[in-house]
Structures are given as C-alpha cells and as structure tokens.
Amino acid sequence: MKRLFKKKRFWVVLGLIVFVYFNNSSLFTNPPAQKPMLLAHRGLGQTFDMTGLTNDTCTAERIHPPEHPYLENTLPSMRAAFAAGADMVELDVHPTKDGQFAVFHDWTLDCRTNATGVTREYTLSELKKLDIGYGYTADGGKTFPFRGKGVGLMPSLDEVLAAFPKQELLIHVKSNDPAEGTQLARRLAALPTDRLSRITVYGGDEPIAALERQLPHLRTMSKASLKKCLLPYMAIGWTGVVPDACKHTQLHVPDYAAPWLWGWPHRFLARMNEAGTRTILVRDGGGFSAGFDTAEDLNHLPENYAGGIWTNRIDRIAPLIQRQTQ
Incomplete structure (x- = not known):
C-alpha cells in the first residue's frame, strides 16, 4: 500500500510538472503575427553618456555628439519620432504656477535652460520664454550646439494633445504628489472616450492612485x-x-x-x-x-x-x- 501511494504521488508530481511546462512553454505556440510596439522615450532627443550617473547628474552636460537637431519633449521631437516609426511617444509633465502642465523632463530648470528653480514657480508664458537648449554640450562646455535654438520650444500638455489627437501617448507624472494626479485627471476627463483609450499615464504611486479614482478606466502604471x-x-x-x-x-x-x-x-x-x-x-x-x-x-x-x-x-x-x- 505504501509503495502504491508513492507511485501515485510520483505520477501526480510528474503530471503537474508536465502541465506546467506545456502550459507555459512558447516552443509549441505559433509566433505572433503582429510587429513589436515601439515606444519613443521623450520623443527623439539627444542621448548621453550613462557612466556614473546619479539623480543629480546634469545629463545635458554630457550628451553624445549630436546626430540630429531635436530636443526631447518638444513638439518637433515628437513629430520626428512618429515619422520615424514610433507607435507611442512618452512625455514628462510638471504643473505650472498658473495651473497648467508644462512638458519638460527635469525636476529643476537649471540643467537644460537659462533659468533656475522649478516649473511650478513659473507661469506657462514665462516658461515659453526660456531657452531649453541652453545647457546642452558634448565637449565639456567648449561649445553649446543648441543654445539659442530652444526658445519657445517647451510645450504645454494641451499643445501636445492638440498636435497629436489620434496618436498613442504615455504621460509621465514626475512627482509623488496626489494633488498632481487629481489635477491631471480633471484635464484628461475633458477628452472624448476614444481619445482617452490612446493615453496611458504612469508615475508615482500617490498621483497615479488619485488619478485612478477619478478616471478608473484610464490605463495607468x-x-x-x-x-x-x-x-x-x-x-x-x-x-x-x-x-x-x-x-x-x-x-x-x-x-x-x-x-x-x-x-x-x-x-x-x-x-x-x-x-x-x-x-x-x-x-x-x-x-x-x-x-x-x-x-x-x-x-x-x-x-x-x-x-x-x-x-x-x-x-x-x-x-x-x-x-x-x-
């Protein structure tokens, strides 16, 4: 009887292993017909050396020699990304002093622009006057190839939504402030349902949780x-x-x-x-x-x-x- 029990247990364990293998193996499945989905981070922008990076590193001061004229998180960079074959473009948002959202990556303005402080200390019209290409250099500060070329290029979220009404967008909330999630939810709630279906929002746990409470059907992360x-x-x-x-x-x-x-x-x-x-x-x-x-x-x-x-x-x-x- 004991031997019979051991045999049954052996076959049960073996059967479970076989089930798990065949239920999860991709060897016996047909390759999917669709192509990969390409997500362009910040549109098409300048890349930089990632050696020894910290949260405080100014990446604009270590870009690779430019191969194209685009600056991240701008309307031209997003257009270029979609034209190049992107299925989705990621962008970063920050609240402004006058209750709008500016599209800009860094927490502070000091690294890339000719200003200091944070976006929420400025109105959108004030941010529009900044040169967002001011701090970029590929040779340790000897030359600044984008200085003077980035004036007026910081877009608002409203401008991005208007410029790309049918494209897939991934919006990044850079803070962990729940009020920012609520503010973004109010803005996105004005969009038609079919437009919302092509928008995804990700970021800090608290703003995303606040946004989900307002827009439970929005794709988030x-x-x-x-x-x-x-x-x-x-x-x-x-x-x-x-x-x-x-x-x-x-x-x-x-x-x-x-x-x-x-x-x-x-x-x-x-x-x-x-x-x-x-x-x-x-x-x-x-x-x-x-x-x-x-x-x-x-x-x-x-x-x-x-x-x-x-x-x-x-x-x-x-x-x-x-x-x-x-």
Whole structure:
C-alpha cells in the first residue's frame, strides 16, 4: 500500500510538472503575427553618456555628439519620432504656477535652460520664454550646439494633445504628489472616450492612485501597480490565470527579469494582450532612461518578440525592426 501511494504521488508530481511546462512553454505556440510596439522615450532627443550617473547628474552636460537637431519633449521631437516609426511617444509633465502642465523632463530648470528653480514657480508664458537648449554640450562646455535654438520650444500638455489627437501617448507624472494626479485627471476627463483609450499615464504611486479614482478606466502604471500584478502572477501564473491587478494596465519589464515570468515570451504576451494590458520591455532595468538604442541591444530581444520596446533612438531602432520583421 505504501509503495502504491508513492507511485501515485510520483505520477501526480510528474503530471503537474508536465502541465506546467506545456502550459507555459512558447516552443509549441505559433509566433505572433503582429510587429513589436515601439515606444519613443521623450520623443527623439539627444542621448548621453550613462557612466556614473546619479539623480543629480546634469545629463545635458554630457550628451553624445549630436546626430540630429531635436530636443526631447518638444513638439518637433515628437513629430520626428512618429515619422520615424514610433507607435507611442512618452512625455514628462510638471504643473505650472498658473495651473497648467508644462512638458519638460527635469525636476529643476537649471540643467537644460537659462533659468533656475522649478516649473511650478513659473507661469506657462514665462516658461515659453526660456531657452531649453541652453545647457546642452558634448565637449565639456567648449561649445553649446543648441543654445539659442530652444526658445519657445517647451510645450504645454494641451499643445501636445492638440498636435497629436489620434496618436498613442504615455504621460509621465514626475512627482509623488496626489494633488498632481487629481489635477491631471480633471484635464484628461475633458477628452472624448476614444481619445482617452490612446493615453496611458504612469508615475508615482500617490498621483497615479488619485488619478485612478477619478478616471478608473484610464490605463495607468506605477510601482505599486506593477507589484500588485507581477507578484501574484509569479505565484499563480503557471496555471495560466491572470490576476485582476494585471488587467487593463501597462507593464514595464526589465529584459533580464522577463524570462522569469511564466509563459515568457509568447504565452505571457498573449495572456496580457487578452487582459487588455501592454507589456513594454526596457533595457537593463530601465535605470536612468536605458533603452533598446543600438543594433546590439536588439540581440537581447526574444526571437519573434511582439511586445513593446522602450527606446531613446527611434530613428535607429525603427528601421532595424522593420527589416527584421519583413
């Protein structure tokens, strides 16, 4: 009897292992037909040396020699990104003194512009007078190739929404202030439902939670929402069940961690797509804006990958992806 029990337990365990393997392996699934979704971080902007970066590093002072004339988070840079093949453009927003949202990356104005302080200390019209190309240099301050060329280029969120009425946008709330989430929710609530369906917002836990309370159907993401989705998925995803927290959201997944997700890549992506969730693969954890920016970076993508790709160089990556998927 004891031997029989051991045999049954063996076959149950073996059957479970076989189930888990076949239920999560991508080897026996047909490659997805769609192409990867390309997300252009800050539009098309100047890249910079990431060696030794800290939160206080002024990245405008260490840009690579310019290969194009665009400055991040501007209307020309976003137009160039979409023209190059971006499916979605990411942009950063900050509140202004007069209750609007300026599109600008840094917390302070000191690094890139000819002003000091933070955007919320200025009205939008005052910010429009600044030169956002003032601080860029590729040679340690010997020359400033964009100085004088960035006056008036800091857009408002309203201008971005008007300029790209049908395109996919990813809005980044840079603070952890819940009032900022409420303010953004009021602005976005005025948009038609079909326009809201092409907008995603991510950022600090508190503003995103505040925004979700006002606009529960808007696609959002925060560190808290990532944990609520991925931790339960790691526990039960082997069954094929997708937790409710993973539905209608966006996931930014580091390329080194993605292989640990049940069903990665094709089954995982299919499950998330069915749940109305986008999966964006970021390079090396995405720290300090790391993206898939070179041909070598693309070697880290799974074969026949059809999820999202985060890039700072849409002008380089889109043609490479196009050739790979032809």
